[in-house]
Structures are given as C-alpha cells and as structure tokens.
Amino acid sequence: MNRRISNLFIASTVALLALIAMTTYWQVWARGSLEARQANVRMVYRDLAVDRGSIVTADGVVLAESTPGKLDGRTVYSRTYPEGGLAAQLVGYSSLLAGRSGLERSLDPELSGSTSDLAGIQNAFDRMKGDTVRGDDVILRLSAAGQQAAMDELENLQARGSVVVMDPSTGGLLVMASTPTFNPNTGLEKALADPASPLLNRATQGLYPPGSTFKVVTAASALDNEAVTVDQQFPGPACIQTGGQELCNFRGRAYGPHDFAYALVHSINTTFAEVGMTLGQEQLEDTMKDFGFFKRFPWDYPPEQTLPSGIFNRRGNLVPFDTPVDVARLAIGQERLLATPLQMAEVAVAVANGGQIVEPQPVQEVRAPDGSVVRRPQPVYLGRAMTTETAAILRQLMKDVVDDGTGAAANVAGLDVAGKTGTAETGKDGKNDAWFIGFAPAKAPRFAFAVLVENTDGTGGDVAAPIAASVLRALTEPAS
Amino acid sequence: MITERGMLDLPTRNRELGLIGLAVVITTAGFAAVQLARAQEFSSSPIIAALLFAFAYFAAHIVVRVVLPDADPYVLPITAVLTAIGLIEIYRISPQLARDQGIWMLLGLALFVGVVIAFRDIRRLEELKYTCGAVAVGLLLLTITLGASVNGARLWIRVGGLQIQPGEFAKILLVIFLAGYLRERREVLAAPTRRFLGIGIPALRHALPLLLLCGISLVLLVAMNDLGTSLLFFVIALAMIYIATGRLLYVGAGLGVFALGALGAVQLTSHVQSRIEGWLDPWAVEQTSGYQIAQSIYTIADGGVLGAGFGRGLILNDTGGTIIPYAQTDFIYSVIANEMGLVGAIAVILLYLLLSWRGFRIATAADDGFSKLLAAGLATAVAFQVFVIVGGVIRLLPLTGLTLPFVSYGGSSVTANFAIAGLLLCISQRANRERPL
Numbered sequence: 001m002n003r004r005i006s007n008l009f010i011a012s013t014v015a016l017l018a019l020i021a022m023t024t025y026w027q028v029w030a031r032g033s034l035e036a037r038q039a040n041v042r043m044v045y046r047d048l049a050v051d052r053g054s055i056v057t058a059d060g061v062v063l064a065e066s067t068p069g070k071l072d073g074r075t076v077y078s079r080t081y082p083e084g085g086l087a088a089q090l091v092g093y094s095s096l097l098a099g100r101s102g103l104e105r106s107l108d109p110e111l112s113g114s115t116s117d118l119a120g121i122q123n124a125f126d127r128m129k130g131d132t133v134r135g136d137d138v139i140l141r142l143s144a145a146g147q148q149a150a151m152d153e154l155e156n157l158q159a160r161g162s163v164v165v166m167d168p169s170t171g172g173l174l175v176m177a178s179t180p181t182f183n184p185n186t187g188l189e190k191a192l193a194d195p196a197s198p199l200l201n202r203a204t205q206g207l208y209p210p211g212s213t214f215k216v217v218t219a220a221s222a223l224d225n226e227a228v229t230v231d232q233q234f235p236g237p238a239c240i241q242t243g244g245q246e247l248c249n250f251r252g253r254a255y256g257p258h259d260f261a262y263a264l265v266h267s268i269n270t271t272f273a274e275v276g277m278t279l280g281q282e283q284l285e286d287t288m289k290d291f292g293f294f295k296r297f298p299w300d301y302p303p304e305q306t307l308p309s310g311i312f313n314r315r316g317n318l319v320p321f322d323t324p325v326d327v328a329r330l331a332i333g334q335e336r337l338l339a340t341p342l343q344m345a346e347v348a349v350a351v352a353n354g355g356q357i358v359e360p361q362p363v364q365e366v367r368a369p370d371g372s373v374v375r376r377p378q379p380v381y382l383g384r385a386m387t388t389e390t391a392a393i394l395r396q397l398m399k400d401v402v403d404d405g406t407g408a409a410a411n412v413a414g415l416d417v418a419g420k421t422g423t424a425e426t427g428k429d430g431k432n433d434a435w436f437i438g439f440a441p442a443k444a445p446r447f448a449f450a451v452l453v454e455n456t457d458g459t460g461g462d463v464a465a466p467i468a469a470s471v472l473r474a475l476t477e478p479a480s
Numbered sequence: 481m482i483t484e485r486g487m488l489d490l491p492t493r494n495r496e497l498g499l500i501g502l503a504v505v506i507t508t509a510g511f512a513a514v515q516l517a518r519a520q521e522f523s524s525s526p527i528i529a530a531l532l533f534a535f536a537y538f539a540a541h542i543v544v545r546v547v548l549p550d551a552d553p554y555v556l557p558i559t560a561v562l563t564a565i566g567l568i569e570i571y572r573i574s575p576q577l578a579r580d581q582g583i584w585m586l587l588g589l590a591l592f593v594g595v596v597i598a599f600r601d602i603r604r605l606e607e608l609k610y611t612c613g614a615v616a617v618g619l620l621l622l623t624i625t626l627g628a629s630v631n632g633a634r635l636w637i638r639v640g641g642l643q644i645q646p647g648e649f650a651k652i653l654l655v656i657f658l659a660g661y662l663r664e665r666r667e668v669l670a671a672p673t674r675r676f677l678g679i680g681i682p683a684l685r686h687a688l689p690l691l692l693l694c695g696i697s698l699v700l701l702v703a704m705n706d707l708g709t710s711l712l713f714f715v716i717a718l719a720m721i722y723i724a725t726g727r728l729l730y731v732g733a734g735l736g737v738f739a740l741g742a743l744g745a746v747q748l749t750s751h752v753q754s755r756i757e758g759w760l761d762p763w764a765v766e767q768t769s770g771y772q773i774a775q776s777i778y779t780i781a782d783g784g785v786l787g788a789g790f791g792r793g794l795i796l797n798d799t800g801g802t803i804i805p806y807a808q809t810d811f812i813y814s815v816i817a818n819e820m821g822l823v824g825a826i827a828v829i830l831l832y833l834l835l836s837w838r839g840f841r842i843a844t845a846a847d848d849g850f851s852k853l854l855a856a857g858l859a860t861a862v863a864f865q866v867f868v869i870v871g872g873v874i875r876l877l878p879l880t881g882l883t884l885p886f887v888s889y890g891g892s893s894v895t896a897n898f899a900i901a902g903l904l905l906c907i908s909q910r911a912n913r914e915r916p917l
Binding site: 001002004005006008009012013015016017018019020022023024026027028030031034035037039040041042045046069071072073074076 | 517518719722723724726763766767774775777778779780781782783784785791792793794795796797798803817821822825826829830832833836837840843844849852856859860863864866867870871874875876
C-alpha cells in the first residue's frame with residue numbers, strides 16, 4: 001500500500017512541477033510578446049503614468065492639461081480640455097479608447113516625453129520603473145481671443161464653416177476654427193456618430209469650391225506670366241461661351257468695358273474666364289503648385305488630417321495636375337476645383353508676404369517641465385508663389401475690394417483690411433459656400449486669413465467678410 | 481502520554497512553534513509592505529492584523545501541543561504561510577475582504593481545534609463513514625437543487641446572508657466515506673472473482689459503487705456546470721481506489737469512461753464549452769469567453785521573475801474593481817505571480833508540494849488501512865485541487881471554479897481546508913505515537 005502511496009505522491013509532484021514550468025513560461029519566455037499585444041490593457045494603464053504636457057495658447061489659455069488621479073495606489077493622469085470645443089479639431093484628443101488626433105497626435109513625442117533625445121531616454125527608464133514621466137508643455141501661436149471670436153461668429157450663424165488666420169511673415173497659426181465642434185472631455189463617441197462630422201477639421205480636411213477667391217491665384221499667374229496687364233481693357237459682357245457652355249457673371253450682370261484691376265475688384269467672371277484662356281491650363285496649374293495646391297501642406301499636424309487642394313474627379317480623387325480641364329472655369333474657381341480653408345489662407349499669405357508662402361506654424365515654443373525652452377520653431381518658407389511686384393499689385397487691388405468692392409463688410413475701423421470674396425454655388429436650393437480671404441493691415445500685414453461658411457443663403461461679402469472683421473477686431477483689441 | 485513528558489519537552493511541537501513564528505514574521509512583513517506601498521488608502525493597522533494572526537495560530541498550536549503532542553510539526557506552519565500569503569494579497573485587493581477572510585481564518589482554526597479534539601483518535605471517524613457518505617451526497621444534492629449560479633457555475637447555496645460552497649465540505653466527507661468503504665471492501669475489489677476477455681473483473685455488486693461514482697461525477701458536471709469540481713471528486717475517488725486495490729485497470733477504465741462521458745456532457749453545458757473555447761485559444765476570444773484567462777496571463781507575465789512587490793502590482797482597474805474578474809478567489813494565484821513574481825509563485829507551489837508530501841508521508845507512516853486511505857485521499861485532494869485551479873489560471877487546463885486551498889478568499893474553502901489539516905494531524909498523532917518517526 002505504501003508503494004502505491006509513493007506513486008501517487010510522484011504523480012502529484014509531476015503535476016505541481018508542471019504548474020511551475022508553465023508559470024515560468026509566461027513570466028520569462030512569453031513576457032515580451034505579451035507586453036507587445038495591443039489588447040493588453042495593462043500597457044494602456046502604464047501609459048496613464050505619463051503626466052502629459054499642457055497645451056496653452058499664446059495668450060495663456062490652457063487648452064489641454066493632465067489631471068492627476070489614483071489607480072490601484074499609483075498616480076495616473078487623465079487628459080482634460082478646460083476650454084471644451086474651443087479649438088477641439090486643432091488640438092485634437094488623447095484618449096485611451098479613441099487614440100490621438102490633431103496636435104495631441106503630431107506633438108505626442110514632446111507632450112508625452114518620449115522624444116529620442118537624452119531627456120526622452122531618461123523618461124524611458126522612469127517609465128519602465130513605473131515612475132511618473134512628465135512631458136513637455138507646448139505653447140501655441142494660437143490666440144484664444146481670436147479663436148473665441150471665430151467660434152462665436154460661426155456658432156451664432158449655426159453654420160458649418162472654418163476660419164484660419166496666420167501671421168503671413170512667420171506662418172504662425174493664430175486662429176484655426178471649425179464648426180460644428182465637439183467636447184473632447186465627454187463627447188467623443190457622440191461626435192464620432194454625429195452626421196455633421198464635428199471631428200472633421202474643416203480648415204484642413206474640408207474641401208470646398210473656392211469660387212472667386214481663386215481669382216487671386218489666376219491674377220497672380222496671369223500677371224507673372226504677362227498674360228495680362230493691370231490696365232488691359234475687357235468688354236465685360238454678362239455671359240460668354242466656353243467649351244460649348246455658357247459662363248456668366250454673378251447674378252448675370254453685364255459690366256461694360258473695364259480694365260483688369262476693375263475685374264478683380266468687382267469679381268467679373270467673364271473677364272477672368274478670358275484671361276484664363278489666354279493664360280492656358282499649364283501655366284495656371286504651375287502657379288497653383290507654387291501656391292501649395294496638389295499636395296499636402298507639410299506642417300506640425302497629422303498628415304492624414306491635412307488634405308491637399310486641387311482638381312478632383314467625380315469620384316472625389318485628386319486628378320493629376322495636367323489632366324485637361326476647362327481652363328476658363330478653372331480660372332474663376334470652378335471646374336471641380338476644391339480647396340481647404342488653410343490653402344486659401346496661404347493664398348492670402350502669399351499676397352501679404354511679398355509673394356512667398358510659409359509653412360503653417362502652430363507652435364510658438366516647447367518647454368521642458370523645468371521651464372527651459374526645448375524648441376522654438378523658426379519660420380519655414382515654402383517658396384515663391386508670385387513675384388514681389390505682382391504681390392504688391394494684388395495687395396493694392398485686394399485693398400480696393402474692401403474699400404470699394406464686394407468685401408466692404410470686412411472693414412474694420414483703424415485696421416486697413418484687404419481681401420477677396422468668393423461665393424461658390426453649391427447647386428442645391430440656391431445655397432452657396434461663402435468665402436472671404438485677405439489680410440490686414442494692408443500696408444504691413446500681420447494677419448492673413450480665410451473664412452469659409454458652408455451652405456449659406458448669403459454671399460462671401462455678406463456672410464464671410466463680417467466674420468473676418470470680427471475676428472480681426474478680437475485679434476487687435478487689447479485683452480479686456 | 482502527555483503527562484509523562486513535560487509540556488515544553490516536545491521537540492516536534494517546538495519545531496512547529498518555531499515555524500509558526502516564521503510564518504508570523506512573513507505575515508507582519510507582508511502586511512507592512514502592502515501598507516507602505518498604499519499608505520494613502522488604508523488605515524487599519526497591519527500590526528494588529530498580524531498580532532491577531534499570531535495569537536490565533538499560537539492558540540491552535542497550544543491545543544495541538546496538549547492533544548496531539550506527536551503529530552506532524554509541518555502541516556500547521558505550512559497552512560499558516562499559505563493563509564498569510566492569501567490574507568496579504570486579499571488585503572491588497574480590498575481591506576474589507578481581508579477582514580472577512582481573517583474571520584474565516586479564525587473560524588477555520590476553531591474548526592481545526594474542534595476536529596483535533598473530536599477525532600484525536602482517528603478510528604472514531606471510521607465508524608461515521610456511512611454518515612459522512614450520506615451527508616456528502618446530501619450536500620451535493622442541495623447544491624444542485626438550491627444552487628445559485630455564480631460566474632456561470634452552480635457551486636453555491638445561500639443561507640441567510642451567507643454564500644456557502646457545500647462542495648468543499650462534501651469533498652472531505654467523501655474522502656472519509658471512501659476510506660472507510662474501501663478498507664472494508666478492498667480485498668474483494670482487489671481479487672476479482674471472474675474474468676472477462678482475459679481481464680479479471682470484480683463482481684458487479686463490488687464494482688457497482690465504482691460505476692455509480694462515474695455516473696454521479698458526470699451528473700455533477702452537468703448539474704454544477706463545472707468541469708473542475710466533478711473532475712476533482714472523480715480523481716480523488718480513483719486515487720483512493722488505486723491505493724486500496726492497486727489495480728491501475730480501475731483507474732484507466734474509470735478515466736476512460738469519465739472522459740467519454742465528459743465529452744458528451746460538455747455538449748449539454750454552454751458554460752463549460754465557453755471555458756474550453758477560452759482555454760484552446762484565449763486570444764481569439766479575448767473580449768468574451770477568453771477575457772478572464774487573457775487578463776490572468778497578462779497579469780502573471782507582468783510580474784516577471786521578481787514580481788512587482790506586495791501592493792505594487794497593477795491589480796485594480798480605474799473603478800477600484802480587479803482587472804481580472806474574481807481575482808481574490810479563482811485568480812488569486814495570478815495576483816501572487818504578479819506581485820511576488822516567479823520566485824513567489826514557485827514558493828507557493830512548493831508549499832503545496834510540501835503539504836502534499838506531509839500528507840502522503842503521514843499516509844505511509846499510518847498503520848491501519850483507514851488512516852492510510854484517509855491521509856492519502858486528503859493529500860490527493862489538496863494537490864489535485866491546486867493543480868486544477870492553478871492549471872486553469874495559467875492555461876494549462878480549462879478554467880474551473882475551484883479555490884486555491886488556504887489562499888483564495890472564501891469561508892467554505894478556508895474552513896474546509898483547516899478541517900483537512902486537523903484530520904491530517906490526528907492521523908499523524910496515532911502513527912507517530914506508536915511508531916515514532
């Protein structure tokens with residue numbers, strides 16, 4: 001009997017040693033591959049140990065910050081957005097469930113302290129030890145006052161739309177508003193399901209027919225290529241025939257004889273169609289490329305959230321830039337030409353900045369937890385869109401648009417505004433996409449902007465220009 | 481006899497006392513470590529808890545010293561260390577649960593003392609074998625009929641505000657019954673009276689209980705929805721039949737019939753099916769039937785070789801619950817592996833190995849069939865239960881609803897296991913006294 005008891009003990013020993021072997025397998029051999037698994041929620045909790053840096057506007061308003069809490073005896077941080085939807089698409093979100101977007105995504109290495117420099121390596125050790133890692137703070141070029149004004153104006157209209165304001169000489173991004181917005185603190189799931197697509201940054205992902213605002217590009221191309229002179233005379237009929245189809249002025253108006261300058265100020269379609277035909281598609285598209293069309297703007301923002309502007313086919317794909325199109329319609333911003341508000345703001349930047357375009361720059365500086373400056377981005381010039389002379393001519397003409405032409409509503413007392421309106425018919429119920437692009441002050445521009453209101457009854461001059469005025473006022477008025 | 485020797489002149493008992501002292505030191509250090517790691521959260525003093533622990537075990541030791549002076553000196557200290565590790569990790573999960581567990585430990589030690597006093601002459605128990613068998617069946621029937629389904633398995637009944645797991649007690653009573661029954665019948669079972677296909681088989685009336693056992697185990701499997709419990713009962717019975725008869729044929733035939741029956745029975749129970757699904761490929765069903773096992777493995781792996789340290793692992797989620805559901809009961813081993821690392825996990829398994837070794841050692845030392853069968857049956861029960869539950873949480877076996885003896889949270893489990901410890905000591909007293917080690 002004792003022999004059998006011993007056998008049973010041996011069997012028990014084998015069984016228990018099998019437990020030790022299997023435990024060893026998990027804790028030693030399989031450990032690394034288990035940590036790499038996406039579904040391993042423990043790794044997500046480990047990420048919570050990062051005290052992610054704040055995102056603050058140039059005027060000191062905190063847009064994103066980390067608030068400490070407790071998880072199983074350790075300090076963890078959750079992300080909060082004190083201003084809610086103020087700059088929700090630009091700032092984006094950093095969420096355990098939804099991942100990251102916007103600046104939270106593009107600036108993640110700095111915000112989470114996981115850069116590849118010495119500080120980042122030190123942080124990697126702390127992270128392994130389970131110690132808190134403190135990320136860098138980011139101070140934006142954004143003006144909370146300007147952003148607030150833009151959001152208020154768009155939301156008062158209950159409109160979907162966007163406002164972009166840049167410092168034309170440095171590319172500093174002063175305002176980037178998009179409506180409808182969402183509350184990144186609470187509303188991510190709701191926002192994902194919302195048919196109005198509040199998560200979409202309409203400034204960089206919204207593609208709209210630029211309408212007459214595109215005439216600035218056509219004018220730049222025509223003047224640079226000597227396809228036209230400022231005082232060249234045009235007949236100004238209500239409609240002309242192009243490619244077997246009629247092309248008419250806004251509201252079918254006939255203007256009579258006038259020069260090219262008058263045609264830009266009063267946005268005469270028939271004249272620009274004629275100029276476009278003289279200019280030719282190749283030269284116009286070359287100029288567009290110089291303005292940044294046909295490719296994504298390279299900037300400190302997730303590439304997948306920055307769409308290129310250009311000519312799109314019926315399936316919504318960007319067509320190669322030499323695909324034959326009706327250049328007369330292209331010249332007045334039609335012909336399935338679509339542009340983002342950011343692209344049209346860059347058009348204004350080019351005029352305001354003596355012909356040069358500059359990379360949009362959201363970041364003023366990145367500061368380490370100890371307050372020292374880690375990075376202060378310098379302006380990045382992306383090349384010349386037109387000659388200085390042409391820029392000077394267009395600057396004057398765009399000032400005339402506000403003084404005498406379609407953009408009168410953008411007039412701000414004491415601020416010399418220059419601009420160009422656009423009213424692109426959407427083809428539905430008489431609704432338009434209303435644009436106003438421009439800069440101020442005209443003589444020494446500090447602000448270059450684009451305003452877009454989707455699907456409105458009004459024109460660019462009626463709807464978009466007043467928004468520009470209001471935002472410019474907020475940007476120039478001292479904080480109250 | 482006790483009176484012939486001085487109370488202090490008992491080297492066996494002194495060794496026991498010393499080892500209990502060691503267990504108390506481990507307990508105090510463990511509680512203090514958790515307290516230090518989680519200072520902001522807990523307020524109750526770990527010192528008081530450790531003192532209570534020390535006092536309770538000291539009291540149990542005194543009773544053993546008086547009643548069973550020659551009993552095995554290792555069993556009680558091993559249970560002390562296991563209980564302490566359980567208390568510390570449960571305290572780390574929730575101080576409230578740890579207080580309950582502390583009460584269960586006190587009740588368990590009280591039951592231990594009761595068993596020790598009542599059955600200091602273990603032969604008394606043999607007379608109760610049929611009573612034990614009847615009560616065991618009654619408890620199981622009660623579970624099946626009144627049982628509430630917890631986490632899919634029907635292993636619990638509610639009495640007043642308490643949840644009781646009668647299976648834990650039925651298991652011991654079954655071992656007692658089998659020990660008595662097999663001692664009576666072992667000759668007829670071992671010496672078959674007829675041959676069939678060249679294989680000796682016992683008379684039907686002798687084999688009938690065996691066949692009945694297969695049937696009952698399978699019924700339990702379906703009725704309780706738990707593969708682990710039915711497998712445990714069945715394996716204990718087979719092990720004891722093997723010891724009694726020495727016939728591996730019974731073991732093989734029994735396992736074969738059970739396996740076939742289980743294959744069929746599993747088709748009837750979706751709960752067991754999902755457990756098997758989660759076992760075969762937890763990663764494919766990580767958010768559903770594989771969730772617990774996947775979280776368990778992540779938790780174990782996260783511990784590494786040295787562990788996160790008492791109170792320093794990541795066990796609770798952001799709502800204060802445990803990341804692995806049922807971490808304090810079924811998955812306590814995962815928590816131990818996380819915080820104590822591979823080193824601690826191996827130590828815990830080795831403690832069980834030590835405990836079963838003492839059990840089997842007591843069985844070989846015993847000089848009557850009943851004691852041998854009883855001790856070996858109880859040792860098998862502990863070792864196999866550890867194998868099934870730990871095997872479940874480390875994906876060696878499908879997950880089942882068993883507890884880790886002395887460690888898992890739960891009154892039934894803790895008190896029943898202390899009864900096992902008491903029985904083992906009683907058997908060893910008789911054996912050691914007549915034929916000292």
